[in-house]
Amino acid sequence: MAREIYSKYPLIKYLRKEALPTALCPGCGGGTVLNAFANAVDQLKIDPRDIVVVGGIGCSAWIASPYFLADTLHTTHGRAIAFATGVKVGLPDKKVVVISGDGDLASIGGNHLIHAARRNVDIKVILVNNFIYGMTGGQVAPTTPFGAKTTTTPYRNIENSLNISETVAAAGASYVARWTTAHVYQLIESIKKALTIKGFSLVEVISQCPVQFGRRNQMKEPAEMLRWFLKNSVPVSKAKNMSEEELRDKFVIGEFVNRERPEFVTELNKLVDEVQEHFGLKGE
Ligand SMILES: Cc1ncc(C[n+]2csc(CCOP(=O)(O)OP(=O)(O)O)c2C)c(N)n1
Numbered sequence: 001m002a003r004e005i006y007s008k009y010p011l012i013k014y015l016r017k018e019a020l021p022t023a024l025c026p027g028c029g030g031g032t033v034l035n036a037f038a039n040a041v042d043q044l045k046i047d048p049r050d051i052v053v054v055g056g057i058g059c060s061a062w063i064a065s066p067y068f069l070a071d072t073l074h075t076t077h078g079r080a081i082a083f084a085t086g087v088k089v090g091l092p093d094k095k096v097v098v099i100s101g102d103g104d105l106a107s108i109g110g111n112h113l114i115h116a117a118r119r120n121v122d123i124k125v126i127l128v129n130n131f132i133y134g135m136t137g138g139q140v141a142p143t144t145p146f147g148a149k150t151t152t153t154p155y156r157n158i159e160n161s162l163n164i165s166e167t168v169a170a171a172g173a174s175y176v177a178r179w180t181t182a183h184v185y186q187l188i189e190s191i192k193k194a195l196t197i198k199g200f201s202l203v204e205v206i207s208q209c210p211v212q213f214g215r216r217n218q219m220k221e222p223a224e225m226l227r228w229f230l231k232n233s234v235p236v237s238k239a240k241n242m243s244e245e246e247l248r249d250k251f252v253i254g255e256f257v258n259r260e261r262p263e264f265v266t267e268l269n270k271l272v273d274e275v276q277e278h279f280g281l282k283g284e
């Protein structure tokens, strides 16, 4: 039986089977993100023992823990990037990956996100943006589109939403890309790049939460949300020539930046070496 499952679903070796079936609602985009991450690790032939996966709190944080079978850290809400930075400083040879939600990483954890990008810490962040706080019942998030309905904006959201990829690119990350769960192959390729590039890497994934977001916004079927993503996605190259008005309600997808910059952990270790050398402390 076990052999049959392994041959039918070879990527199951990356999952903690005792945690299955997942607690994600049927049709949740979190499953696609987990699948894309497992595919990227598999295609790059990375040994999961060389990866540490960190999540915060929220439905999307479950992708990191308990579902991915590696060393995982299930951390406090909003603090996944701070924990991941500590792991990377202590274990610089590991690939340190953060997988969590927009509320966790860009709302309560927003300062950590911006400053880890500014420092260009070599961690890889897969940010699942479903426009809402899914786990706690569908409250408004900083990513909720203008005009959308949530439990805390029952009439409509009157706040402008945060553009996470542009913010992180402006803050100084080495790599930033955005895709939706309807762009699975591109998403896998971007996760592979993020895992390979040295420096802070963000892959933002626009993802469907049919239960908390879709249901309140006339898209209760997951497929309707995927059609919404496809219909409104604009490649970043095309978006450059479009006005703000034309880009309203659109999802700009693709690579925002891919560049070399000084990386925090490398610079930190260089500095420690220099200081030890200066004070004659080498080898002590
Ligand atoms: C300090 C603290 N504040 C609030 C909460 C409640 N809380 C748990 S998950 C969450 C939001 C999760 O939203 P998001 O990261 O977008 O994840 P999703 O569930 O949508 O995937 C909140 C506010 C908490 N656990 N800890």
Ligand code: SF4
Residues within 6 Å of the ligand: 023, 024, 025, 027, 028, 029, 030, 059, 060, 130, 134, 135, 208, 209, 210, 211, 212, 213
């Ligand atoms: S509430 Fe939304 S984000 Fe959470 S598991 Fe269900 S569909 Fe996914």
